[in-house]
Amino acid sequence: MDHAGQDILIKDVIVFLFAAGLVVPTLRYFRVPAVLGFILAGIALGPMGLGAFTHHWPLLEYVTMSESKAAAPFAELGVLFLLFLIGLELSFEKLWAMRRLVFGSGTIQSAMSALIIAIAAYLLGLSAPAATLIGLALALSSTAIVMQILIGEHRAASPAGRTGFSVLLFQDILVAPILILAGFLSHTTAPSLSGAIFQAAFNGLSAIIVILFIGHFLLRPLFRLAANTGGRDFLIATTLLTVVGAAVLTASAGLSLALGALLAGLMLGETEFKHQTEVDLEPFKSLLLGLFFMTIGMGLDLHAIWDQFPVILLGLVGLLSIKLIIAIIACRIFTGKLSTALEAAFLLAPAGEFAFVVLAAGTAGSVISQNDATIVTAIASISMMIIPAFSTLGQLFAKRFDKQTPEDAEPLSDYSTLEGHVIIVGLGRVGQTVGHILKSEKTEFVALENRPQRVNILRREGWPVYLGDASRKEILEKAGVMGAAMTVLTLDDAGSIESMVRAARQLRTDMPIIVRAKDAIHARQLYNAGANFVVPEAIEAGLQLASRTLREFGYDGETCRDLIAHERDREYKLATQETKK
Incomplete structure (x- = not known):
C-alpha cells in the first residue's frame, strides 16, 4: 500500500x-x-x-497529477520562500525614499479597494469576516506578473513603472497583517470582526517585536559563523533554518507560517548577506512557488466555474472597474499626471497571486465557504490572465490623454517643471553608461556638464546635456531638481563633487543622491555631505581584479560572483558604518 x-x-x-x-x-x-x-x-x-x-x-x-493534496506541503514552502524574498526587498531605506507614493497612493488604492469590494460582498449575502477577507484578497495586485511585464518592456524605471512598483510595495507590506487577521478569524467560532482586527493588530505587533529583537542580536553572528566556517553550503542551511524557524515560531504563537517567513526576510535584509541569500534561494523559490500555483489550477472546479460563469463574469467586470477607478484617482493625486496614473492603474486593476494565499487561509479556517472560494479564485485567475492585455491598453490610454508639451517644443533651457526624471552630473564614459541604461529603460534624464566643448560634441550626438555647474543651486533648479526622482554624480573631480552633493541635498532632503568616489576615504566624505549611496572606484577596481584572479585559479563563474558579492557588501557596509561613527 x-x-x-x-x-x-x-x-x-x-x-x-x-x-x-x-x-x-x-x-x-x-x-x-x-x-x-x-x-x-x-x-x-x-x-x-x-x-x-x-x-x-x-x-x-x-x-496528469493524481493527488493534489500530496503537493500541499511543498506548495506551502513555495509561499514561505516568496514572502521571505519579499521581506528581503522591503528595506526601510527604499520605503523612505519612495514614501510619498508608497504610503500615499498605496494606502488609498489598497484601503478603498478592499473597503468597496468587502461592502459589495457583504451586500451579496456573505458574512462580515468572509467579505472582509475577500475584499482584502482582491484588493492586492500581482507583483510577480506586473514587475515581469515592466522589466521585460523596459518600463520599470519609467514614471508609471515607479508608481506601480510603489503601490505593489505597500501591498506587500499588507500581506503580513492580512494573514494575521485571517488566522484569528479562523480561530473564532463566532467571529467578531472588530475584536479579531484588534487582537490581530496586538498579537501581530507583539510577534514582530519579539522576532525582530531575536534577529537583531542573533541573526548576524549566526550568518557570520556560517560564512567563516562553511561557506555557501552552510549559508544555505542557515537561511533555510531562519525561514522555517521563524515560520514555526509565528505558527506556535497562533499566527501564520507565512508571517514568520516575511519577518525573517526583513531581518536578514538589514545584513550584509542579503544579496547572497537572494541568489541562493531563487531556484528553490521559483520551483516551489510554481508548484503552489499548479495546486491552485488543480483545485479549480471547471464544472462549477462553468455553472457559475455569469456570476464570475459579473464579478470580474466589477472588480476591474472598482480597482481601476480607485487606482487612477490614487495615482493621479500623488503623481500629478493623468497619463502616468492611467498607465499604472491598468497594471494594478487585476488581482494578484496573494489572493490565492489569503483565500486558502480563509477556506482552511472555515471563514470562506468552498463555493465562494471557487468563484473568487476564478475571478482572480481570469483577471491575472488579462494583465498583459490591460498593460497594453493602459499605454494606449496614457498616450491619448498625455497633455504634456511635445519634447521638441519644450524650452531646452528650463526643466524646472519636469518630474520623475534623473539628473546626471558629468557625461563622460561613466555618465554615458548610466545614460544608455536609462534610455533602454525609457527613463527621462537631464545631464549637466561643465566643459563647453564636451557639451557641443554630445549635443550633436543627440544627448540631452546642458552646460552648467551643478554646485550652483539655480542650475540644479533649472535641471528640475525639485521634481527629480534622483541625482547621479559621475564626475572624477574630487574637489568639486562634494559641493555639488551639498547643494543638491540642501534643495532636496528626500531625494536619493548616488555618487562616484575615488576611494573609501572620499566615499566617507561624500556620505557626510549627504549622499545616499557612493561607489568608490578603488573598491570596484579591487573587486574586478580579485574576480579575474579567482578565475585564473580555476574558480567557476558562479563561485566568483558569490565571493565578490559578499566582499562588495562587506566593503560598502564598512564604509557606511565608519561614516556613521
Whole structure:
C-alpha cells in the first residue's frame, strides 16, 4: 500500500517537472507569464482537467497529477520562500525614499479597494469576516506578473513603472497583517470582526517585536559563523533554518507560517548577506512557488466555474472597474499626471497571486465557504490572465490623454517643471553608461556638464546635456531638481563633487543622491555631505581584479560572483558604518 502511494508521488513529481521544464517554458515563449503558465498547467494536468478523462483513456494517468493534496506541503514552502524574498526587498531605506507614493497612493488604492469590494460582498449575502477577507484578497495586485511585464518592456524605471512598483510595495507590506487577521478569524467560532482586527493588530505587533529583537542580536553572528566556517553550503542551511524557524515560531504563537517567513526576510535584509541569500534561494523559490500555483489550477472546479460563469463574469467586470477607478484617482493625486496614473492603474486593476494565499487561509479556517472560494479564485485567475492585455491598453490610454508639451517644443533651457526624471552630473564614459541604461529603460534624464566643448560634441550626438555647474543651486533648479526622482554624480573631480552633493541635498532632503568616489576615504566624505549611496572606484577596481584572479585559479563563474558579492557588501557596509561613527 505504501509502495503504491510512493509510486503515485513519484509520478506526480515527474508530471510537475514536466510542466516546469517543458509546458511553462513553451507558454513563456508565447509571452504567457510564468505564474499564469503554472496555473494553466495545473488546470490542464490536474484531476479536473485531463485527469477527468482517465477512465476513458487510461494512458492520461501517466501525464496528469493524481493527488493534489500530496503537493500541499511543498506548495506551502513555495509561499514561505516568496514572502521571505519579499521581506528581503522591503528595506526601510527604499520605503523612505519612495514614501510619498508608497504610503500615499498605496494606502488609498489598497484601503478603498478592499473597503468597496468587502461592502459589495457583504451586500451579496456573505458574512462580515468572509467579505472582509475577500475584499482584502482582491484588493492586492500581482507583483510577480506586473514587475515581469515592466522589466521585460523596459518600463520599470519609467514614471508609471515607479508608481506601480510603489503601490505593489505597500501591498506587500499588507500581506503580513492580512494573514494575521485571517488566522484569528479562523480561530473564532463566532467571529467578531472588530475584536479579531484588534487582537490581530496586538498579537501581530507583539510577534514582530519579539522576532525582530531575536534577529537583531542573533541573526548576524549566526550568518557570520556560517560564512567563516562553511561557506555557501552552510549559508544555505542557515537561511533555510531562519525561514522555517521563524515560520514555526509565528505558527506556535497562533499566527501564520507565512508571517514568520516575511519577518525573517526583513531581518536578514538589514545584513550584509542579503544579496547572497537572494541568489541562493531563487531556484528553490521559483520551483516551489510554481508548484503552489499548479495546486491552485488543480483545485479549480471547471464544472462549477462553468455553472457559475455569469456570476464570475459579473464579478470580474466589477472588480476591474472598482480597482481601476480607485487606482487612477490614487495615482493621479500623488503623481500629478493623468497619463502616468492611467498607465499604472491598468497594471494594478487585476488581482494578484496573494489572493490565492489569503483565500486558502480563509477556506482552511472555515471563514470562506468552498463555493465562494471557487468563484473568487476564478475571478482572480481570469483577471491575472488579462494583465498583459490591460498593460497594453493602459499605454494606449496614457498616450491619448498625455497633455504634456511635445519634447521638441519644450524650452531646452528650463526643466524646472519636469518630474520623475534623473539628473546626471558629468557625461563622460561613466555618465554615458548610466545614460544608455536609462534610455533602454525609457527613463527621462537631464545631464549637466561643465566643459563647453564636451557639451557641443554630445549635443550633436543627440544627448540631452546642458552646460552648467551643478554646485550652483539655480542650475540644479533649472535641471528640475525639485521634481527629480534622483541625482547621479559621475564626475572624477574630487574637489568639486562634494559641493555639488551639498547643494543638491540642501534643495532636496528626500531625494536619493548616488555618487562616484575615488576611494573609501572620499566615499566617507561624500556620505557626510549627504549622499545616499557612493561607489568608490578603488573598491570596484579591487573587486574586478580579485574576480579575474579567482578565475585564473580555476574558480567557476558562479563561485566568483558569490565571493565578490559578499566582499562588495562587506566593503560598502564598512564604509557606511565608519561614516556613521
